[in-house]
Amino acid sequence: MKAVAIQRFGAPEGLAVIDLPEPRPAQGQVLVCVEAAGVGGLDALAVRGDLAGYGLREGHVPGSEVAGTVAAVGQGVDASWVGRRVWALTGRGGGYAEQALAAEEEVVPLPPGLSAAGAVTLGGSGAVAHFGLARAGLAPGASVLVRGASGSIGIAAVQLAARAGAASVAVTASSAERGARLRELGATSVLDRSGAGEGPTGFDAVVDVVAGPDLPSFLARLNPNGRLVAVGIVGGMPPTDFGSALISGFLKSVSYASLSLDTVPAAERGRVAAGQFADAVRGELRTVVHEEMPLEQAVRAHTAMAAGEVFGRVVLRP
Structure with missing residues (x-):
C-alpha cells in the first residue's frame, strides 16, 4: 500500500511516499481503509524530530487520526465493525497511508452527514x-x-x-x-x-x-x-x-x-468525540478544513503548517 514516511527528521522535505505491505489487524485491532488523515501538531512535532522521547525512528509513518471504512477486524473484535464508517485514533502514527490500524476502543462510528474530513478536523482536536x-x-x-x-x-x-x-x-x-x-x-x-x-x-x-x-x-x-x-x-x-x-x-x-x-480513558475520549460529531451534524459545531490534499502532497501540507498558513486543519486523502 501507499504511505508517507519520515525519511529524514527536520524539515517537511524529509517526508517521502513509500510502499509498505498491507497491515493486518492483530487481536483487539481494526483495519481502516483511510478516506482522510488529519495533519496535526503531534505529526508536525514528529516530522521535526521533537518526539525523541516516544522512540520514533526514521521510517515512521505519521498520522494520529483517520476516518474511513473498517475493512477487517482482529481476533476478539466485534465483526459488525466491518463496513462501518468510523473515526479512529491510531496512537503515535500510521495514518498517512491507504490503510491504518487502530485499537477497537479508539474507534468511533461516524454519523450520517459528517464527512471524513470533518471527522479528522474535529475528532481529536x-x-x-x-x-x-x-x-x-x-x-x-x-x-x-x-x-x-x-x-x-x-x-x-x-x-x-x-x-x-x-x-x-x-x-x-x-x-x-x-x-x-x-x-x-x-x-x-x-x-x-x-x-x-x-x-x-x-x-x-x-x-x-x-x-x-x-x-x-x-x-x-x-x-x-x-x-x-x-x-x-x-x-x-x-x-x-x-x-x-x-x-x-x-x-x-x-x-x-x-x-x-493520553491521560484520558479511551471510553471518555470516544464519548466526547461521538457527542461532538452529532453536534457538528446539527450545525452546533463547525469543522474548519483549511484544505484537502492528496497524500502525495504531505510535504506541502507540513510546509504550510510550519509557515503558519493554516487556519483550521489540513486533511490528506490517500
Whole structure:
C-alpha cells in the first residue's frame, strides 16, 4: 500500500511516499481503509524530530487520526465493525497511508452527514479542547483566552467556551483576517501573538496551544485563582525557568497544568468525540478544513503548517 514516511527528521522535505505491505489487524485491532488523515501538531512535532522521547525512528509513518471504512477486524473484535464508517485514533502514527490500524476502543462510528474530513478536523482536536477547558475550570461567566486559536484545537476551544457561557472569549491571532474569522466562531476580542490588543487584561482560564518562550507573560495575566492549561507546544518549549512566573503570582493562587489525551480513558475520549460529531451534524459545531490534499502532497501540507498558513486543519486523502 501507499504511505508517507519520515525519511529524514527536520524539515517537511524529509517526508517521502513509500510502499509498505498491507497491515493486518492483530487481536483487539481494526483495519481502516483511510478516506482522510488529519495533519496535526503531534505529526508536525514528529516530522521535526521533537518526539525523541516516544522512540520514533526514521521510517515512521505519521498520522494520529483517520476516518474511513473498517475493512477487517482482529481476533476478539466485534465483526459488525466491518463496513462501518468510523473515526479512529491510531496512537503515535500510521495514518498517512491507504490503510491504518487502530485499537477497537479508539474507534468511533461516524454519523450520517459528517464527512471524513470533518471527522479528522474535529475528532481529536475537539476532545483536547473539551478536556483542556474542563481542566482550566471553565464556568459560565468566566473570562477565557485561547492562545493559538487558528488551529483546529483552538477553533474548537473558542466554540466550546462560547456555548458554555463564557463572559468573554479572547483569542490570539496572527492577522486581522484570522481574527475576523474567529469572531464568527464565537471570539469576543482578538489579540496579537504577544497578547497585545483591545480586550481583557486578565483571564480566569487560558487554553494554550502554543507554549514557547512567551508562556510566562500569559501566566502573569491570570486572574486570582486562574489557571493556564497547556494543550500543545507548537511554539516550542517554554523557558526552563517559567515556573518563576507562577511563584510571582503566588498571592493570586494561579496555577499551571498540562493536558494530553493520553491521560484520558479511551471510553471518555470516544464519548466526547461521538457527542461532538452529532453536534457538528446539527450545525452546533463547525469543522474548519483549511484544505484537502492528496497524500502525495504531505510535504506541502507540513510546509504550510510550519509557515503558519493554516487556519483550521489540513486533511490528506490517500
